[in-house]
Structures are given as structure tokens and as C-alpha cells.
Amino acid sequence: MANETLLVIYSYHHKNTEKIAQAISEVLGAQIRTPQQISSEDISNYGLIGFGSGIYGGKHHKLLLDFADKLPKVTDRNAFLFSTFGAPGIVVNKKFISNNHKELRKKLQAKGYKVIGEFGCAGFNTNSFTKLFGGINKGRPDAEDLRKAEEFARGLG
DSSP states (O other): OOOOEEEEEEOOSSOHHHHHHHHHHHHHTOEEEOGGGSOTTGGGGOSEEEEEEEEETTEEOHHHHHHHHHOOOOSSOEEEEEEEEOSOGGGOSHHHHHHHHHHHHHHHHHTTOEEEEEEEEEOOBOOGGGGGGTOBSTTOSOHHHHHHHHHHHHHHO
16 A cells, blocks of 8 residues: 555545645645546555535535545545535534535445544635535635645644
8 A cells, every 4th residue: 555645536626625735735745536547446555534625515526525436345445525616604513614525534434444534624605506606615615724734734644
């Protein structure tokens, strides 16, 4: 098993999750791929895998959840989860993040992954009715969010 780190992300609206992935990648020296860019078999080449996307309806993006379903069972792999979400920052706490990560966490644990950390932060959101007034969480993730993502990554080692 390689000691390399991989981040499997899906980020498309405003590239919020991609910004967080870049910050984590810089600390961990991780490669970043989308679910479409890597096969579930290729994932066995990595010792630590981060899974991240925006949050949609209280869970990670469907492409990431579907990718997790296709992963082979493992016995010796660590994983971590991260996300960005359009909810107002005032509602964000560890329980909120944990609830949004619940489905992906359960899928990974069922495959034998040990989830060793979770990170989430607000992201710019112009979905649905929020676009009528210019969106919410403008400028997020910001420099402080990126600093916290880097700090989170340092704590994984």
C-alpha cells in the first residue's frame, strides 16, 4: 500500500470545495481527482483518501456517494471527509457538519474505511431562491476557512 494521499472531490458551482481541496492538498501533498478521473480499483494505490463535495439536500453530491458505493472493501485504509455548504454560517457547528457527512461516512465505514477526520465550512451559494438576492456566503470559503482547512490537514498526520 502506498503512503500517498488522494482527494476525491466533486466541485462545480463556484468551485468552493475545490478551494478547500487545494488548501488540504498543499499540506498533505495530495493528488486531487474527480470521481470520473479515477477508478475505484486505482484508489487502492493510496494510503489516505479524502472525500469532498458541496452539500446538497443534507448530503454529499450524488456522484461522490455513487463512487463510494463502487469502492472495494478494505481493511487498512484511513479516510477523511470534507465539504462546503450554502447554509448560513450561523447554523454551522460540528453536529451540523457531522449530520451532512452521515451518508458518505456510513458508506465508507461499511466498506472498511476508518474515518479519521471531518471538515466543513460555508461556501458561496446561488442555488434556488438565494440567487434572487445575490446569493449567500459571498466570498466563502475565505482566507480564514482556508487556514482552518490547512490546520485540519496538519492534524490528520
